[in-house]
Amino acid sequence: MTEHVQTLLDAVALGSIYGLMAIGIGLVFGVLRLVNFAYGQLVMAGAYALALTQDVSVVLSIALCFAVVLALSLAMELAAFRPLRNASPTTMLVATFAISYLLQSIALVRFGAIGKILVVIPQLTKPLTIGSLHVRWITIVTILVAAGVFAALTLFLTRTSIGLQMRAASIDSETARLLGVRANAVITVAVLISGAIAALVAVILPMAVPERILVTPDYALRETIIVLVGVVVGGIDRLLTATLGGFTMGFLVGALSGFLPSSGSWPFTSSVYLDSAVFMLVIVVLLLRPEGLFTRSRRSVVDRV
Amino acid sequence: MPTADAAPILQVRGLEVRYGSVPALRDVDLEVQRGEIVGLIGPNGAGKSTTLQAIVGTVRASAGEILLGGVSIRGQAPERIVRSGVGLVPEGRRIFAALTVEENLRLGLAGRRSKNGAHEALEMVNELFPVLRESRRRHAGLLSGGQQQQLAIGRALVAEPDVLLLDEPSLGLAPTIVDAVFEKLGAIRDRGVTILLVEQRAQRTVAFADRTYVLANGELRMTLGPGEAGDTDRMVAAYFGS
Amino acid sequence: MRRGDLVQLLGPIGLVVLVGIIGSLGFVSPDRQVEILGALVSVAIVVSLYVFVGNSGVVSFGHVSFVAVGAFAAGVMTIPVTLKPTITPGLFSLLARHSLGNVPSLVLAALVGGVFALLVGIPLMRLSGLSAGIATFAVLGVTHNILANWTKIGPGPLTLTTIPQTTGMLQGTLGAVGVVLVAFAYQRSRFGRKLRAAREDPAAARAAGIDIHRERLWAFALSGTLCGFAGGLFVHQAGTLQAGDVYLDLTFLTLAMLVVGGVGSLWGAVVGALVVSALGSFLLDAENGDVGFVNDLLGKPLWGGSRLVGVAAFMALVLVLLPSGLTNGREFGLPRLPRIRRPVRGSAS
Numbered sequence: 001m002t003e004h005v006q007t008l009l010d011a012v013a014l015g016s017i018y019g020l021m022a023i024g025i026g027l028v029f030g031v032l033r034l035v036n037f038a039y040g041q042l043v044m045a046g047a048y049a050l051a052l053t054q055d056v057s058v059v060l061s062i063a064l065c066f067a068v069v070l071a072l073s074l075a076m077e078l079a080a081f082r083p084l085r086n087a088s089p090t091t092m093l094v095a096t097f098a099i100s101y102l103l104q105s106i107a108l109v110r111f112g113a114i115g116k117i118l119v120v121i122p123q124l125t126k127p128l129t130i131g132s133l134h135v136r137w138i139t140i141v142t143i144l145v146a147a148g149v150f151a152a153l154t155l156f157l158t159r160t161s162i163g164l165q166m167r168a169a170s171i172d173s174e175t176a177r178l179l180g181v182r183a184n185a186v187i188t189v190a191v192l193i194s195g196a197i198a199a200l201v202a203v204i205l206p207m208a209v210p211e212r213i214l215v216t217p218d219y220a221l222r223e224t225i226i227v228l229v230g231v232v233v234g235g236i237d238r239l240l241t242a243t244l245g246g247f248t249m250g251f252l253v254g255a256l257s258g259f260l261p262s263s264g265s266w267p268f269t270s271s272v273y274l275d276s277a278v279f280m281l282v283i284v285v286l287l288l289r290p291e292g293l294f295t296r297s298r299r300s301v302v303d304r305v
Numbered sequence: 306m307p308t309a310d311a312a313p314i315l316q317v318r319g320l321e322v323r324y325g326s327v328p329a330l331r332d333v334d335l336e337v338q339r340g341e342i343v344g345l346i347g348p349n350g351a352g353k354s355t356t357l358q359a360i361v362g363t364v365r366a367s368a369g370e371i372l373l374g375g376v377s378i379r380g381q382a383p384e385r386i387v388r389s390g391v392g393l394v395p396e397g398r399r400i401f402a403a404l405t406v407e408e409n410l411r412l413g414l415a416g417r418r419s420k421n422g423a424h425e426a427l428e429m430v431n432e433l434f435p436v437l438r439e440s441r442r443r444h445a446g447l448l449s450g451g452q453q454q455q456l457a458i459g460r461a462l463v464a465e466p467d468v469l470l471l472d473e474p475s476l477g478l479a480p481t482i483v484d485a486v487f488e489k490l491g492a493i494r495d496r497g498v499t500i501l502l503v504e505q506r507a508q509r510t511v512a513f514a515d516r517t518y519v520l521a522n523g524e525l526r527m528t529l530g531p532g533e534a535g536d537t538d539r540m541v542a543a544y545f546g547s
Numbered sequence: 548m549r550r551g552d553l554v555q556l557l558g559p560i561g562l563v564v565l566v567g568i569i570g571s572l573g574f575v576s577p578d579r580q581v582e583i584l585g586a587l588v589s590v591a592i593v594v595s596l597y598v599f600v601g602n603s604g605v606v607s608f609g610h611v612s613f614v615a616v617g618a619f620a621a622g623v624m625t626i627p628v629t630l631k632p633t634i635t636p637g638l639f640s641l642l643a644r645h646s647l648g649n650v651p652s653l654v655l656a657a658l659v660g661g662v663f664a665l666l667v668g669i670p671l672m673r674l675s676g677l678s679a680g681i682a683t684f685a686v687l688g689v690t691h692n693i694l695a696n697w698t699k700i701g702p703g704p705l706t707l708t709t710i711p712q713t714t715g716m717l718q719g720t721l722g723a724v725g726v727v728l729v730a731f732a733y734q735r736s737r738f739g740r741k742l743r744a745a746r747e748d749p750a751a752a753r754a755a756g757i758d759i760h761r762e763r764l765w766a767f768a769l770s771g772t773l774c775g776f777a778g779g780l781f782v783h784q785a786g787t788l789q790a791g792d793v794y795l796d797l798t799f800l801t802l803a804m805l806v807v808g809g810v811g812s813l814w815g816a817v818v819g820a821l822v823v824s825a826l827g828s829f830l831l832d833a834e835n836g837d838v839g840f841v842n843d844l845l846g847k848p849l850w851g852g853s854r855l856v857g858v859a860a861f862m863a864l865v866l867v868l869l870p871s872g873l874t875n876g877r878e879f880g881l882p883r884l885p886r887i888r889r890p891v892r893g894s895a896s
């Protein structure tokens with residue numbers, strides 16, 4: 001019983017991380033109609049920043065991580081997203097594919113294929129024992145942080161004028177501009193928030209996911225792919241549905257890897273086939289509801305392409 | 306400053322717009338003086354909406370000059386033009402149906418030149434359109450057509466523009482509501498806002514405006530005064546060419 | 548067929564044959580030959596991808612799945628039966644007890660690719676836009692995951708070795724030419740034309756009675772068949788294979804080659820594959836200090852790993868600056884100068 005509770009809690013934590021990444025991807029998609037495949041490389045850059053500064057104080061190291069990721073986000077916006085403003089969603093997706101690959105190869109050349117071990121705050125990986133239940137602190141912290149980010153973002157989007165402008169620009173950017181909303185300013189803010197979330201993920205991921213303790217050039221790539229798929233499956237048009245999509249994928253991955261046996265000779269019978277199981281599910285969902293699992297409208301922007 | 310007041314607040318000179326190689330507007334000149342209501346009428350496809358779009362910068366002018374208070378705004382981004390004092394009530398209203406009435410109004414504040422006085426501006430609009438205050442928490446998509454039109458006008462007004470451009474505000478509204486809209490426009494002018502009104506309802510507009518330009522086939526044909534609203538022959542001649 | 552059509556074919560075929568001939572010249576070093584052969588195999592893969600993406604206008608991130616199944620089928624079925632128990636233990640007995648020759652292996656690769664694409668395409672071709680892109684990505688994920696783990700059909704997480712390296716310069720060239728010819732024949736055919744019409748204006752095509760779903764499916768299956776075949780060429784060139792070889796990197800590389808050349812034309816697919824391959828070779832030479840002016844300029848060879856970064860940067864740059872590619876989506880054409888060419892004989896039309 002307690003074992004199941006632990007697995008579920010871990011799955012919720014993984015879902016929270018994926019949900020955070022989904023927010024980062026969904027925010028930028030909202031204002032730019034751009035699916036950023038290179039989002040994982042922002043996390044990767046942040047993780048390298050953390051890994052290379054482990055000898056300085058934790059606070060400074062984290063601050064550096066945020067600085068690097070924010071600068072890189074801004075550079076992406078200026079050098080790539082802006083020239084691509086009017087391209088089709090698929091062209092933009094392929095372009096960010098190229099950017100992702102470029103950043104990976106830079107990391108490969110600069111830091112090598114052998115990973116760097118990263119532990120940001122060792123205390124957080126220790127378990128908390130409640131009765132017979134052992135939960136790592138980071139699991140709880142992750143869930144709380146994700147909930148906090150989601151709440152803060154909701155407040156930002158509904159209570160502040162720039163947040164309101166961001167929502168308007170996501171719905172209809174031309175009309176928003178005709179009301180005096182500065183599109184580039186709104187986009188820059190969205191890109192920066194999305195970058196800050198990537199930096200946050202870079203801090204949390206190596207602690208929360210044991211196999212992500214090693215920072216490599218393709219760091220967070222697998223997560224990005226699954227989140228991207230989740231975001232589209234959930235419904236990329238709206239931040240809430242996109243986030244739910246990301247969370248669901250993370251939860252599924254976490255739960256399945258906890259409950260499936262670790263070996264089996266046929267596909268889908270063990271946790272090594274986790275990706276297959278998840279992607280098959282995705283294909284089925286896309287076929288049944290191409291407009292998104294959690295959307296209510298029948299036709300979405302995704303389908304109009 | 307008497308000199309500044311004498312200059313037209315909005316001046317368009319030799320405006321030309323092309324869609325590909327097809328000219329949509331040719332050599333259009335028009336002027337709007339401070340405090341005036343100026344009409345712009347013409348048949349479908351005459352270029353009325355294109356004129357407004359060229360002024361707010363959503364279509365590119367291939368020739369000519371657009372001056373706001375004597376300063377050229379041609380070629381600037383729409384949001385910049387709006388922020389320098391041009392308010393637009395777009396065709397089809399284009400309110401954000403998924404946002405509340407209040408949020409729609411607050412969005413209009415993006416076009417303000419100064420951050421001060423936003424609260425007063427919202428108050429002013431709520432006074433002008435009491436229905437907006439009553440339904441401020443409702444989703445704008447739930448409003449009736451007439452209420453949505455009031456919201457679109459109010460949303461442009463909270464930016465306190467020098468000139469308010471309206472693109473067919475009476476389109477799709479019942480006659481009694483059209484009356485109300487025109488009445489509101491008069492009230493808005495009384496508050497010192499200059500108005501450039503694009504309309505299909507020709508006679509009504511000519512009678513209502515201080516001056517009305519007639520546009521046909523992308524060219525200005527004539528200017529009519531309120532007294533000429535009954536002069537159907539001249540209008541027909543202008544619409545269909547002489 | 549009109550003469551202008553044949554001129555369109557002249558560019559891609561001529562270029563591929565020229566590359567093949569250069570690769571066969573005596574003074575070309577073995578290392579260089581490997582690179583040239585790699586470029587020819589890339590042409591085969593990219594043109595196969597083009598058959599679907601170029602004609603339908605729908606981007607697929609899943610085509611490397613078909614390359615992968617073709618490569619694994621060809622690889623598993625050509626290693627000697629006696630070596631199979633050590634190299635890939637756990638195979639189904641049918642697979643473990645038989646081996647194929649060179650040509651049957653390529654045919655098998657094409658068949659496996661085609662059948663897989665057809666099966667996948669039947670449901671997937673109903674999707675469009677981003678949903679389709681993501682769904683094809685999911686197919687790639689499933690294929691990779693199964694190939695990388697299921698030891699009954701292949702080596703699973705191990706590496707397949709001792710695969711006969713039958714893709715030499717002759718087979719490489721012929722293979723690439725063959726794929727180009729099929730692609731050209733398809734896009735000139737009734738099917739290809741219908742699909743291209745649907746790409747330009749889906750509504751009008753539908754109104755004209757074109758069943759877009761079916762046309763897309765044909766293109767997808769044909770494209771998958773060619774991809775499988777190209778996967779066969781690929782594995783018989785490399786001699787070894789593991790699941791990671793035919794996954795994300797290859798997907799990115801081939802897709803980028805296609806977009807760099809120009810998605811909309813066969814000529815673009817060929818040019819893109821060759822230009823990106825050539826850039827890769829050049830940067831590798833520069834890293835090894837074999838390029839004089841780079842040495843002079845930097846005072847040393849290009850730093851290691853520049854090839855990866857250079858190729859990726861080049862592709863990102865072209866994608867951002869020239870979204871319709873180097874050929875701008877146009878087919879090969881000769882400059883309109885005085886016509887001194889003889890009429891092409893045998894051009895029945």
